[in-house]
Amino acid sequence: MDKQAEGGFGRWHVLIAALVRAWAWRVLIAAPVRARARRELAYALMLPLMAGIGLAHLVLVWVSILLAVNLIGVPVLALCVRAARGLGTVNRRLARVLAGVRVSDPAPFRTGPGLLNRITAALSDVTGWRAVIHELVRLPAAIAAVAAAAGLWGGGLLLLSCPLWGRSSTLAYLSPNGLSPNGWPDAVLMSAAGLALLLLAPWGVHLALTPERALARSLLGPGPGDTRIRRLEQARALAINDAVARLRHIERDLHDGTAARLVTLAMSLGMAQEELEHAHDPDRLLRARALVDGAHHATKETVAELRDLIRGIHPPALDQGLETALATLTARTPIPVQLNADLPERPASAIEAIAYFCTTELLANVIKHSAAKHATVDARMTDGLLSLMVRDDGVGGAAMKPGSGLHGLAARIRTVDGTIDIRSPAGGPTVITVELPPHL
Structure with missing residues (x-):
């Protein structure tokens, strides 16, 4: 019975371990990969549309640059740069949501009143011009990502369904040595190849989107100068807030501590002065001495408190x-x-x-x-x-x-x-x- 119980326990242990491994694979690996694969496939499918819009916008930018020689295309060029900023915002959000790119928003567009100020601000907008450069250099990266998605996902689905379309009369004209499988063994092999492509597709598309993610991070986010300026602005705000908080803390310490002690000290000295006016009375003289002793002790405590407060502002040891x-x-x-x-x-x-x-x-x-x-x-x-x-x-x-x-x-x-x-x-x-x- 002991051996049977031990054997039963071993089988249950193996079963539980297998269930744990299956759960870990599904929750920790398979589910995140599937979610990421869906997002990246959607991003790759949207790349032709966004790249096409960017290409059309590049043509408008080029035409406006040519027309800018006669000052006719200057306002058009300014509008194109502003439109590039908008397209950059759309591409940045798509890359952030679908491709998982961690990229911050650049500084908002700022301009002064008047048409001339708006045109000047648009033409000197670094974020807009960086978006124009992104539209230009992303074309090879977009083509590579779309080709990888189409080859891996499309080719995998095509090969996986080989037994279905291989028997159809639509493709019956293909030779046995061509795409059409020569019997069931070839169909099984091509289906296995299609399944392998589908299993590799998430990783292949993720790898193919690497240049696209790098371009989004480097060209669609804030520039190095903007990041430095924003950091300095935040540091300045933090320094101002810290200085204000410190001044309020010192004011509160002085008001609630030192000032209150000085008021008490003044009252004690005033009462001692009144008692000293009747110094011929021994009891009044004793009360005056007690008040003076208390004021002396309070003075020492106030001086010590002031030392601690000064040490908190700037320690003398520094x-x-x-x-x-x-x-x-x-x-x-x-x-x-x-x-x-x-x-x-x-x-x-x-x-x-x-x-x-x-x-x-x-x-x-x-x-x-x-x-x-x-x-x-x-x-x-x-x-x-x-x-x-x-x-x-x-x-x-x-x-x-x-x-x-x-x-x-x-x-x-x-x-x-x-x-x-x-x-x-x-x-x-x-x-x-x-x-x-x-x-x-």
Whole structure:
């Protein structure tokens, strides 16, 4: 019975493993491939239409350029460039939805008032001219993709249905050595070849669309200059918002903390002054001394609070360099922190401040959320970049969520074209690496 039970268990184990493999093949491989194959086949079938429209548009552009010699075709050329931008938008969306191309939208068309400004803006529209170039250079790529789709899918279906059309009287005139199969063995072989073509068709069409995807990414998206300008605009907006948030934070700290303490201090000194007017009374004199002692203690606390506030704006230790500031910061951390610093040259003061506040935020997250017992901070120059790595032995699970401290930290880092990498699997350890340019 034990052997029979063991044999039955083995058969069930094999059956379950086969079902799992079949499910994995269908869900993880076959289904995505089929969905992608349908989209890419639809894209390849639309290529002749879009390429034909582009070719007709190129003819109009060429005619308008010829007419522009006599200034007659200048407005027509401007309209053609604007139309090219529209065609580029259609091609970009098709490539994004059907071909799976990750391409961003370029900057919107901007123009001033008046006909002359519109014509000038259209003629100098880089996005429109890039779309014209795309229409020209995509023709060979479109032809290759359409030929691959027709050859693989069409040829595969044609060969797969060989037993049906081979027996029809319509193609009976073909010789046995031609397309018409010479009997069932040849028909089976050609059907097998057709099935093989159909199995290879998704991968073949995907490969044939590679030039088309590359052209869409390079010519239909924002240009390198536009990307840089947009990044700088975002960095400027982030820097302004960060500065406003910091000013509001300082204002709130001064109003709710220091200002309130100073008001209390003034009231205590005023009450002490009133008590001193009756210094001949021993009880009043004792109350005056108590009020003065309280004011003295409150003054010390206010000075300490102001020091902390000033240190938050610009740590004095940064005047001696980032390495000294990080050593002071790690020494004040409640958990043991090992600092490894190798900074042969000082970065710019703004970069040092960002690196210092990044370390402050990351160590604060370690203390609050990670339940770590030990942390390590590495600061060094690597490949011309200031690399800052904070590692802890906590529970892990750190993620960059909207509104979180890490999300705000990443926004601040991007203002100087820096990067942040977060590796925090469940159970730890957490390793967060920040890379900053040493100079602005």
